[in-house]
Amino acid sequence: MAEVEKSLAELRQTFRSGRTRSVAWRKTQLRALLDLIRDKEDLIFEALHQDLGKHPVEAYRDEVGVVTKSATYSLSNVEKWMAPKKGDLPLLFFPAKGEVLPEPLGVVLIFGSWNFPFDVTLDPLIGAISAGNAVVLKPSEHAPASSAFLARTLPIYLDDSAIRVIEGGAGVSEQLLQHKWDKIFFTGSPRVGRLVMTAAAKHLTPVTLELGGKCPVILDSLSNPSDAKVAVKRIIGGKWGACSGQACVGVDYILLEDKFKTNLIELLKKTIKKFYGEDPINSKSIARIVNKQQFERLRNLLQDPLVSASIVHGGSLDEEKLLIEPTILLNPPLDADIMTEEIFGPLLPIITLDNIKESIDFINSRPKPLAVYAFTKDGTFKRQILAETSSGSVTFNDILVQFVCDGLPFGGVGQSGFGRYHGKYSFDTFSHEKAVMHRSFFPEIEPRYPPWNDFKLKFIRLAYNFDYLGMLLAFMGLKR
């Protein structure tokens, strides 16, 4: 507790001194972060391998690469983002100038998660730095090697008086949440999200909640076999390729017309073999389950007899190495835990429908997911999906790639959270948009002031309609 208090007091003092506000400071920090990532890439790969068994290619694609790209993008845009935006003013207020000036919020708290222990802590950090805030990072204790690496290395590269890493578990998080922050950025589960927001309410602290949800894939009939192959590759890449399904925007389940199920399952099996070999559970190209507790949770999902009966591929587990084979299930019961909870692991249910259009109702009868994926060439269906379902994002004919588009906001809606980040949106998330209006002392519009009379009332009515001629006539006593 004392450590938290001391850190917070120091950060607040640094923020008050105004140091974090300058462009120079922000750019220096972003460059330092890029240096860190470049210098220590091998150590990052090692930490990710230790925590999650991530292969360096996956680690680069989903973490190191994404952070590098974000930091580079912010570095080249931050000055532009900081510039005040002009707001047009009605002629009535002439001469006057209106602008929206982004300013840092103050001292902010970022909670990382264990599945992308670098990206999900450092990407928000880039936003917080770009916006000129002092920051406390709380990495997830469930990825201990990554957490320790961040705690050890960040102070060497970044301004320690403004950016701190505080390690710890639930107890430390609770302590942190008792304090007043100017923003809390949280990535994790809805359950903890509620706790974070409840704690934030005591201090009127705004929050960004990046949660998850069951992200569906709508797989329409693809008449061209090569399209179907591409779709299956992308689905596998977006399911097992991203931290072995332990990803908030990963694929949770597939919706498909019943008549295509045999084809799909065959194609999935064949491609899994191509990607992960004959013995996928021991493939180096697939991450492991983060810890025993999560492993247990996933095993329990499969233990329901009706669920285990629906397994059509995979299903083997290695408790010692915390590995679960890519597992496909066909039509597990919809009221089983596997279809009511976010799976967050390498299990992929396929749910068949008579008509693919039913997928819209299927999705709408569940909480809003972070992403909806749809493979289709049918323009009408695309528009229908867009207009009639609600989710953080929608991606057509691919998986996960929306995550790396700086131009697109990343964030949930409903159960999948609120607030957004990435690119300029990260900057906005950690900024207050201050409205500033400049006026001069001349000219004065007399009817603004009491004592009120009918003339003033008439005049102001005209003013609000921006009826300049009418106002002029009224002044000259010509208008009644």
Added chain:
Amino acid sequence: MESEMAAAEESRVVVDSEVAARLVKGLREAFIAGKTRSYKWRVSQLKSILKMVEDREQGIADALRSDLAKPELESVVYEVAILKNACTTAIKKLKHWMTPEKVKTSMTSFPSSAEIVPEPLGVVLVISPWNYPLLLSLEPVVGAIAAGNAVVLKPSEIAPATSSLLAKLFAEYMDNSLIKVVEGAVAETSALLEQKWDKICYTGNGRVGRIVMAAAAKHLTPVLLELGGKSPAVVDSGINLQVATRRIIAGKWACNNGQTCVAADYVITTKDYAPKLLDSLKHELEKFYGKNPLESKDLSRIVNSNHFARLTKLLDEDKVSGKIVHGGERDKSNLKIAPTILLDVPRDSMIMNEEIFGPLLPIVTVEKVEDSVDIINSGTKPLAAYLFTNNKKLKEHFVMAVSAGGMVVNDTVIHLAVDTLPFGGVQESGMGSYHGKFSFDAFSHKKAVLYRGFAGDVPVRYPPYTKGKLRLMKALISGSILGAIFALFGWSKD
């Protein structure tokens, strides 16, 4: 009036948790049916609001007079006219606002196209205050409708005439399957807050703001909190004093007799300049409100006896009562308090530590006008900060160093009428903003949409992973075409 209120109380349907749950369920079903999504529905409802306030302007002015003795001109200017502007702007711009925004995509996801599609959040709750009971009820509703949501409005029970008028008018003018008014006080509000909403917009004070946000947390509901705070007005010397004085008065007493969240709460000026400013304030106040301001028809009254007692308590505090340099008259039976100015009240007095929200204006004096920044920053962040100066350097320093929801240099309050500026607080003064397009955004979810084709599939994304894939990936992500080509060659040699 007492008996009228009692009658209204009786005729009202009691809204408990069960009724509230049914209400939200009904609205959610209606929302899911999709009617609110069409441009046509949104515009028709916005036009209904416009028609409603145009047809019933007199009734509205009467209700506001009954609740607050608000002068008709203030009702027309600050409530009806601003609201009508918000409606017409929304009607004019709605098509544009609803259009998806095209977004550039990166090389990593080439070939692709992307856009951001605004979609309604669902069923939203608007809880409004008593000081501008029409405007602050309907302006958020305009945003919620423009964005295509179903809405429940809970007007403040402390402005009962306007509350019951709104209930009546909504029943008559709006699509009641999707837009409803629920009247009530704490019990009804609590019942409403137990429900799951897709957004809650609350205008009021920080204490209730905390309750609203904690209730919202249970359902992961985002909130828009419009709170208040002690908004300072800093007055430098060397300015057009008469204009500055009048603009301070216009934003204080001419705005609901100081019962306004963006009104100047207190003034900071130098010791040397304070007497001049005080003289000017006295002089202009007399011109505006006459020798006996308690009799003036141009000043609102205090909303109720609770607030009257709260304000007189601020004035009667021992260390404060001797600091009154102008006004101080009060009329308990008519709930009137005259424009009152206090000079050099102690910083630890109650009046300097809570939002005044009434016709009392303390003047704090400093040695140098630059010292005002420290005084402001030692408190919580206000909803607005005002500065009167001709000194360019001071202006720049003030704009940079002071944090507030909004800021006006050389005037007060008028930023609220500019719909190209976001209106909202920061820290204790709230979170989220609205007005104009910002209102539409506040009630929309910005859905990220990415379109990909099946061509352009790069094997580098897929396992089995190799060193060559790592090299290519690095090149792709850093946007280096040359690097990508080299990596491709290198990879093919593997």
